[in-house]
């Protein structure tokens with residue numbers, strides 16, 4: 001009797017999880033995909049009405065599944081992006097591997113003891129020369145979000161595809177008596193706003209004075225209007241590119257600025273008062289009914305929270321002045337039998353997730369041998385130095401955008 005295929009848990013059925021699922025099943029492993037939501041598509045299942053793809057369509061394309069000819073837009077609408085991703089899942093018959101409405105509560109490694117793993121250093125990942133170790137497996141505790149029942153799965157490998165633009169919102173800190181508690185109006189994070197359907201969102205904001213905090217994603221093509229409206233940031237645009245903090249604004253955005261239904265204000269800091277918001281350096285409040293915090297997400301926290309072991313949590317989080325250490329953007333040198341796809345960003349995340357999945361399959365099949373833990377740590381440290389040098393305060397985003405081709409070549413060289 002042949003050996004049963006190795007089980008690979010994939011957490012998340014966004015773009016990264018779907019690609020991982022396709023390659024894992026093609027290579028003869030047994031994928032089990034856990035998806036907290038009831039459909040595939042990740043961030044594209046809940047975006048605001050005006051959102052379009054910001055990468056040109058031709059760069060945001062699966063290598064073996066082109067966009068349908070009915071989509072001609074260079075920057076398709078988010079509903080077209082979602083349709084495209086869903087068609088991919090149907091075309092490659094991936095839905096049969098996915099457990100929908102199933103949230104992974106935590107994962108725990110059962111294998112070598114913490115002391116043993118702590119002593120791995122000049123040795124190889126997993127303590128041996130293989131991606132799998134016969135002693136090691138992951139225990140995944142999951143919850144059915146509809147029935148509220150719990151189950152446990154045992155797998156030989158885990159691929160975390162939990163994304164970084166959902167889950168844990170980044171909420172700014174405020175000094176005492178200057179936070180949201182002193183404000184009479186309502187405060188929500190962009191995450192809650194984008195989770196509403198279009199009709200509900202329109203009803204929610206109807207007739208309200210609204211302040212949106214955060215306009216971090218800046219594009220070169222809006223530099224001129226930014227100058228006109230005195231919104232040019234102090235730092236260099238190259239930093240925004242290197243940290244993937246670029247995007248396009250919705251159509252007619254500046255028409256609305258001209259007619260003053262949108263007012264732009266530059267302020268590095270703000271605080272709350274009873275009837276609104278005080279911006280740094282100002283002494284009058286900006287009166288408002290609703291504040292929407294478009295202040296981003298804590299992707300590192302989301303990743304960390306999935307581990308049961310405080311030691312692995314510490315490994316992922318690192319210290320606050322380090323990046324999340326991922327060799328080739330995928331493998332934590334000290335967390336065995338596990339990979340992360342989709343954490344470190346690029347300008348075309350679909351492409352990057354696909355090339356990473358191909359690389360990872362080579363690792364799982366034993367065609368690409370990982371170097372020793374020490375060597376992987378040194379490599380990750382070199383990337384950290386690069387991130388700190390070129391992306392300044394945004395280095396924890398671990399973005400490979402500006403050196404995308406070089407990074408890509410590195411993965412390809414490994415695979416030769």
Ligand SMILES: Cc1cc2nc3c(=O)[nH]c(=O)nc-3n(C[C@H](O)[C@H](O)[C@H](O)COP(=O)(O)OP(=O)(O)OC[C@H]3O[C@@H](n4cnc5c(N)ncnc54)[C@H](O)[C@@H]3O)c2cc1C
Nearest residue numbers: 012014015016036042043054055103104162163342348349
């Ligand atoms: C508004 C917006 C516009 C964007 N535009 C672009 C663009 O133009 N170009 C580009 O390259 N990138 C863009 N991105 C980045 C985008 O995140 C990536 O392109 C890509 O969609 C990420 O896919 P992912 O699968 O890695 O993560 P996600 O799409 O975030 O998917 C993660 C999935 O994991 C699930 N999950 C998380 N935790 C758990 C758990 N514990 N248990 C079970 N399931 C879980 C989530 O429900 C989700 O479905 C954009 C992002 C946003 C938010």
